[in-house]
Amino acid sequence: MANIDTLTNKGLTVAPTGRTAAGMHDITRSRKGKRIREKFIQFILFLCGIVSIFTTLGIIYVLIFETVSFFREVSPIQFFFDTQWTPLFAEKHFGIWPLVCGTFLTSVIAMLVAMPIGILSAVYLSEYAPDRVRKSLKPSLEVLAGIPTVVYGYFALLFVTPLLKGLIPTMSGFNALSPGIVMGIMILPIVSSLSEDAMYAVPQSLREGAYALGARKIHVSFLVVVPAALSGITASFLLGVSRAIGETMIVAIAAGQQPRFTLNPIVPIETMTAYIVQVSLGDTPHGTLEYHTIFVVGMMLFVSTFALNIISHWLRKRYREAYI
């Protein structure tokens, strides 16, 4: 009996050798043990699954908690209507607009680079490229997304900026243009691969219908496939914007640390992310107003990227449902 006991404890099923009452009792006990173990494992796995919920709740709790502490000291009116952001100076202003402006500016520049090239590559890869070209071009583009952003920052500051200075001599060493362009190149693979997925999902029958009417390939691509994939392309655009808003190291290195209420791309600015980095690098004591500010800025970042991600997710789901 001891033999069966040790085996069943190891989780192995053993056929009963002796049909004694004690033997039967042993088997039922092991089945019960097994059932409990199964439930226990399922519970542990469930806990793993729910970690993600707690992460989101944690983020929301932390941001709300610190934001509330911030607004106890600074009025929302100043936050939303002042046009200066100088929490680290003696004369403090807490207007969020300069940081929003900086983030907006770099993101717009990035999307101006990423969107045209991204859609062009997506149309080419999905409609024109022979398999061989596709198989070598696509992974090469994906490499761009895998390069650490601090490397892009170095590249923007020490290669692109000097290059642009040759073209625009009045440009400052820190500016929005150079990190914006580099960020666009970083975002490009996201835009192109998501747009391509959307175009790929367009049913062949639509293309064939257009061909039957005598359309050329370029007309089919741009007048049938692109409009049909528009929700997916929009989703890729929104995801790209969200990535640009949240991008940190490129702008922290190459855009400067001067919050400025301007849309001039050749002067130093500061983005929301770069501000968080700037404060984190200094030794800001816990609980001070400066400390609260990074969470308020974080809250702005979180809300805007979250909204963009949700809309993008919804759009992608919609085109999947529409054609499959």
Place this chain on the structure above:
Amino acid sequence: MTKGHWKEWAFQVLALMAMICTIGVLITLIVDVCMDGLPRLNWQFLTSFPSRRPAEAGILTALVGSACVVILTALFAFPIGVGAAIYLEEYAPKNWLNQIIEVNIANLAGVPSIIYGLLGLEIFVRAMHMDRSLLAGGATMALLVLPIVIISSREAVRAVPVSIREASYALGTTKWETIRYHVLPLALPGILTGTILALSRAIGEAAPLITIGALTYVAFLPDSPFSPFSILPIQIFNWTSRPQKGFLTNAAAGIVVLLIVLLLMNAVAIWLRNRYQKKYY
């Protein structure tokens, strides 16, 4: 040649040019960094502590710090991520809670990395009193890469054919035994590939750890999970923001090391995938 033909041709040339230009930027970036950094790369650079004099400075502490953070990240993220993936693929009934978990994971993957830094700062550094330790860094990074680990592990688990599960059930095994002895071993190469790619993202990230207060100047090696630390991207960031030419060269050399590490990790991931993919099906 008709007008239509001309347009077809022009579009293809334009699209190819755009992509070649983009890849050209990638090549320029790598060549530029290598030209700046390779001459500086030597044994002294790899084995020296940071210094105020660029010529004597090295990346030893940053390299060790990065390795420690990645190991801790893997220790946290791998079991939780794989557990969550198994739960969602094998156990989760289609109810509102699991729907929320799914949408939530997709959304977490899009949250900017610096927000995870703010979370880590409040929860791990302040509330749990881990201070600016390796442990806090690893835990923060684990939360950051968790969605990626879960998503790729789910794909790997889903790819295991149902027939294998059914064969196992037919032999009288329980659900967990089937998963433990049949599904997991088959899904493991895919899970490992996804995890390595997720960790290679963690190695390149600087922003969340700057936010939790990882140091830019550490003159000693960490001796416990509670030691303060620096990591390679932060060291590179620090050198890039110095005006002296020597530090910029150091930054470039650091970038070369970082890119080599990433290249190796990706090579391992691709090797794993090619070695084991489709072997069983």
